[in-house]
Amino acid sequence: MELHQGTYRIGGVPALDIARRAGTPVYVYDAAIMERQAQRLKKAFSGTPTRFMYACKALGNVAVLKHMRSLGLGLDTVSIQEAEIGLQAGFTPEEILFTPNMVSFTEYQRAVGLGLHITIDSIPVLERFGHTYGADVPVCIRINPHIMAGGNERISTGHVDSKFGISIHQLRHVERIVATHGLRVEGLHMHTGSDILDTEVFLRAAELLLEMADHFPQLRFLDLGSGFKVPYKPEDIATDVEDLGQRLAERIRAFNAQREVPVELWFEPGKFLVSEAGVLLVSVDLIKQTTATVFAGVDSGLNHLIRPMLYGAHHGIVNVSRPAGKPRIYTVVGYICETDTFAWDRQLPEVQEGDVLAFLNAGAYGFSMASNYNARPRPAEVFVKDGKPLLIRRRETVEDLLALQVEQAL
Numbered sequence: 001m002e003l004h005q006g007t008y009r010i011g012g013v014p015a016l017d018i019a020r021r022a023g024t025p026v027y028v029y030d031a032a033i034m035e036r037q038a039q040r041l042k043k044a045f046s047g048t049p050t051r052f053m054y055a056c057k058a059l060g061n062v063a064v065l066k067h068m069r070s071l072g073l074g075l076d077t078v079s080i081q082e083a084e085i086g087l088q089a090g091f092t093p094e095e096i097l098f099t100p101n102m103v104s105f106t107e108y109q110r111a112v113g114l115g116l117h118i119t120i121d122s123i124p125v126l127e128r129f130g131h132t133y134g135a136d137v138p139v140c141i142r143i144n145p146h147i148m149a150g151g152n153e154r155i156s157t158g159h160v161d162s163k164f165g166i167s168i169h170q171l172r173h174v175e176r177i178v179a180t181h182g183l184r185v186e187g188l189h190m191h192t193g194s195d196i197l198d199t200e201v202f203l204r205a206a207e208l209l210l211e212m213a214d215h216f217p218q219l220r221f222l223d224l225g226s227g228f229k230v231p232y233k234p235e236d237i238a239t240d241v242e243d244l245g246q247r248l249a250e251r252i253r254a255f256n257a258q259r260e261v262p263v264e265l266w267f268e269p270g271k272f273l274v275s276e277a278g279v280l281l282v283s284v285d286l287i288k289q290t291t292a293t294v295f296a297g298v299d300s301g302l303n304h305l306i307r308p309m310l311y312g313a314h315h316g317i318v319n320v321s322r323p324a325g326k327p328r329i330y331t332v333v334g335y336i337c338e339t340d341t342f343a344w345d346r347q348l349p350e351v352q353e354g355d356v357l358a359f360l361n362a363g364a365y366g367f368s369m370a371s372n373y374n375a376r377p378r379p380a381e382v383f384v385k386d387g388k389p390l391l392i393r394r395r396e397t398v399e400d401l402l403a404l405q406v407e408q409a410l
């Protein structure tokens with residue numbers, strides 16, 4: 001969203017026009033920002049063959065998936081349902097990676113049936129997979145390198161107690177299973193969490209995978225997952241993808257020079273591609289002065305954007321209706337009957353009832369984590385592409401909520 005001659009615009013369209021036409025709350029996504037981010041990644045890694053699989057759990061609307069495919073990206077899915085939606089959006093099975101955690105073997109069998117790339121992240125599943133498919137279906141193995149990514153325990157997946165991946169210390173065990181069943185290991189995978197600040201952490205992870213690669217002669221790719229950090233606060237540091245791309249590409253080129261089968265680099269960015277592209281537009285329903293603060297209550301809540309309450313995440317807030325208003329301090333809260341705070345003591349241009357506010361960086365894990373808590377319908381979604389806003393999901397209604405509720409003999 002940019003402020004242009006006193007008016008906030010999304011992909012060139014005035015944000016207030018979108019709020020008026022679609023109503024609030026509404027998620028709005030800017031296709032051009034997704035494209036910019038995708039091009040940035042592709043350019044940064046142009047030094048070595050690299051594939052980017054968009055992690056659609058960040059934002060799974062079919063229109064967005066189609067856009068990602070048109071940008072030349074594959075798809076990373078963590079459930080069979082995401083994969084099915086990906087196929088609906090036009091991805092071929094070869095373009096889809098299935099990277100679930102703690103799912104039933106039946107779900108893996110369905111993924112094999114669809115022809116997806118399969119990532120396995122536990123010893124028992126690897127063993128059963130080998131027993132069932134042997135050399136017929138190639139696999140990618142998810143390793144837990146025990147590298148801590150970022151400082152946030154709740155979004156780091158690489159620590160010792162993590163439920164993700166097969167411990168790097170179980171490599172011998174993995175090798176025995178692979179040898180016993182003649183498994184074809186086509187990829188090694190590592191995703192240590194969603195907030196890697198430091199290129200060094202990526203490089204260390206890559207080094208570990210490269211060391212292991214020697215044990216798997218049929219390897220075709222190294223998947224470094226994601227972890228591309230995006231700035232949420234103005235002072236936040238983002239991952240330096242250009243530096244990372246250059247250094248990793250150099251390392252992979254050197255590695256491939258002495259290898260019979262060259263390896264590709266794969267990544268699974270979610271947040272990096274869609275976070276900045278999205279805003280959640282809400283309306284202010286009530287200004288309430290208490291002894292402690294001034295609350296601005298909006299027509300949304302943790303049911304629509306749970307990141308502040310779940311992760312303590314910071315989202316920038318903009319008063320779309322009054323960009324030049326006098327600055328005052330507000331605590332912005334939602335309408336859910338729980339502690340439901342978007343931001344404490346945030347300075348905003350004077351807010352009046354009826355104003356439209358925008359939560360920034362809401363493209364990733366916004367709508368995709370939304371729920372119907374308090375029987376609140378989920379928001380509409382709008383996609384702005386080539387200067388045109390397109391409704392890509394209509395707002396839910398109470399009828400939608402009731403439609404699935406039945407009373408029938410079981």
Ligand SMILES: *Cc1c(COP(=O)(O)O)cnc(C)c1O
Nearest residue numbers: 055191194226227268269270271
């Ligand atoms: C969530 C997830 C991603 C995407 O992470 P972002 O932080 O959104 O980039 C990638 N790979 C796997 C396996 C994931 O679970």
